[in-house]
Amino acid sequence: MAATIQTLVSEGQTLLFGEHLNASKPKSYILSKDANDFWSYDYLLFSMSSFSTPARVCLFIMLLLLPFAATYIITSLLFKATRWSNVRGRRAPLVPYSIPVVGHAMAFAFSVADLIQDNLHLCANELDNYSPIRFKGMNVELSFISGPKNVFSLFRQSRKFSAKASVVIAIDRLFGTPKHLVPSFYDHDDTGYDGKPDSGSRDVAPHLRIHHTVHVQVIKYLSGSGLKPMTNKLMENIAKTMLSSGIGGVWLEMEDLFDFCKSKLLHASINSMFGEYLTALHPDFVDDYWKFDDCTTTLVKGFPSFMVPRSWAARRKCLDSLKHWKAYVEKLVDADGRTFYEGLDPHFGSQFIRQRHEGFNKMEPMNADSIASEDLAIMWAANSNAIPAAYWFLYEIFRDPELLGRGTVDDPHPLNQFWAERFLLKTGSDHSGPLLQSYRKKHVDIPATTRPELPVRVDSAMEDSAVQPEVKYSTNGLAGAWVPYGGGQSLCPGRHYAKQEMLMTFAIMSTCFDIEILQEPGEVTLPDLGYFGLGVLPPKNKTRCRIRRRTFRKDSVVE
Template identity: 25%
Template structure:
């Protein structure tokens, strides 16, 4: 007997009603069970009289498997960490666990726990890097395993860690790279006829273009941008969406990001293939060449061949290496310049910076970089930018169950150490939400000499990560930031015109730029808004 339409609709309503009740019961049960477990575990920590490592309390959630994924993915930078900080203070905890996409993830923010995270041999990053290779760089799974091997015989084979130690972190290597960057940066500015008479620009947007060109040339040589002058457009779209791809956002909802990634990798493939046709240049092992740039690039390319990577994977690996050099140094430079040039910032900050910088200018107008890295106020302000504007997540996989400080984590889980909570902890830093350029200044009790220092801040301040996986480009990044600031302020008159793109509550005017939306862990946060300035080359 055929069913009529009303009967079918009635059946569907009953089915959907039953489904809704089932889903509702699952949500209620999940929340109540996790809430009760959380309160019991939090009390266990509070009542504990011994030094035994305990499991971090699991934050209550309503959705099985997804857990806290949706709340953690809030793109208003700092919102989740501010909430979590409140929970930590209320329950007296130094770590919590959350469920992220089915994986128990331990958020550790106690000083001892963070220090232990950097030292623990039970934690590693290979599988996480392999995921990055596939999702962010477009590698095949096989290539990602070759690019980020779990076990490497360091005595017999080259490794990226060894390459970076010898050709990126050593004094001679980093000074050579900085010198090339400064030469390229100054050369580009000198060729800009608009700056002779003076020009109005949006400071950060203009700065990004100039620094991108100089950094890419210093690292990869001049040939890349000669072949693909529009490479910066693809790179920037990819960079801004990197975390979304890492978290597995489907291509359907991020087609522009994936298209930009594919275009950037394709351009790098063509650049690599062109360079590999010139073996004579490689045989000379130069400090820098137009084809492949700094020596560290040659050495990385040798590693790629050792690992048997496809040309597509090699291009992706170069893309993430370039991002490691560019993605943090450029916004850090932007934030530092914005604070120096702000008319509403710290009184006399700019004049004091100028006084320091003038001591580092050579007679030919160039900058003494080693002297620059010793200037107390400038370096203190640089570290204050990193303290205030770095949203780094030190992420590790748990290979073997272990105690991380007094936090016990199990094999197969993840550990995350967030800078946002520690860098803004009032127990570690007074008035943590305020930009204080003098925060890291020191004074010798005997000589009265003023200096700067981050010594002794271990698990309180770690803008470059820590342990075996500390950022290999940190020394160059610092010299790049300070060098850029010095070149601009010593050689150009820069006058504030107005803020743009960021509303303030005062008189409806536009105010100091804010933080750009992004997922947690986007390292030096992006700049929302800008500063309109007039820039003019100083007369010699």
């Protein structure tokens, strides 16, 4: 039989594989061109013996790749059909993918920025200008929305959004709150941010409304008159930290300007918001914090501790320090007996942090571990975006002497323009949150539980919102093109603190120091897109510079 098969193969006859239906025992068969001729054999792979090894390898690879190719072809056809459809209420087209079931999950894990950038061209078509598109993971679905008009329309319906899901993911994955509290406490509270619980929400005791409590405290103390004591202290601490950094009147070369900025600014910010006991009790806390911050891109993906032990250890060290600080400070508070200090607090550093702790202490599910996670969360929110933004502010101005001259004139507009540009060019954040209700844009429905993603880098400033250089600074006509802090109910409440930190840093550094960026012609510092989705992007490469302190008259105010 084998000889017959070999003869058929050598003669180029067509062979079909199947099963002999009339056999008492099921056996495989080969059918030749003559439909009446059958040859039985016990295993299908027997026929493979007549092929050469390279041919068998190629056939195996083809069979292996077949499910992926079929998945990509099918999803591509579905994407085109949905994209060009005029049916009202249709879903946003799903971007083609090749891995069955998994979808875009692997791309999420490696680089969300590359995934979005590679598919940004799919947002525009002849029927719907900047139409939404969807990405699908194993257990998550993202709708990507671009174009100023679409973004502006989305924020006008901001009450359909909730940032709760993002908060729950962050407090769990990034900041390490005890696992049992995530479903039973944070996720259980669906009452919203407003004073009145959302209609249809669960019956949650007023003092256990964690999302509302945090939101109210942030609004009260990080904006308006409540912010002033903290920003005054911040400016004092930035000046004190920078002027006591050991930099004299002789040029001092530095390997990285960002390392210098993030160390000094974080120390000043922590002492302004949390008081001086934290860094006094734990002198290495600033370094520990930045080690944790370096791991956020890994932690946010939810990898378990055995896969990324260093990341978990870096976070654990910060949390342990915060727990120790809280216990120490509360002993001082008990010994003091005073319940309120106007503006700044001698123990907790600020009324903001003290009121947060008093609110958390009234919540029965909260414990020392969960409160430490909340402390780490607010510290990250206040610094891990503002400090990289302050660095970009300094880098762009000091690398261009002409720009520096414009920024120091007695005119507020250049500073505001520089500040705005840093967030336009160096931000890689996603905004808004899962939908509470379905949202429709140009016949496309984005259903509830879907997470809309908005581009907030220069990609979102499309052609119809472009402005000419050297015109008077204004935000007119840019609605929907520049959304560095989100919008609607998800508008970042700490934006005023961040802006003050940026402007104070520039004012002090440009007044007290000379800085020269030591880069070759054409060399630039690039943002690290690995942090895309977490806010302002830190620099990817180091920025060599040299710095010296300016000298002033003895009667100078600066001295």
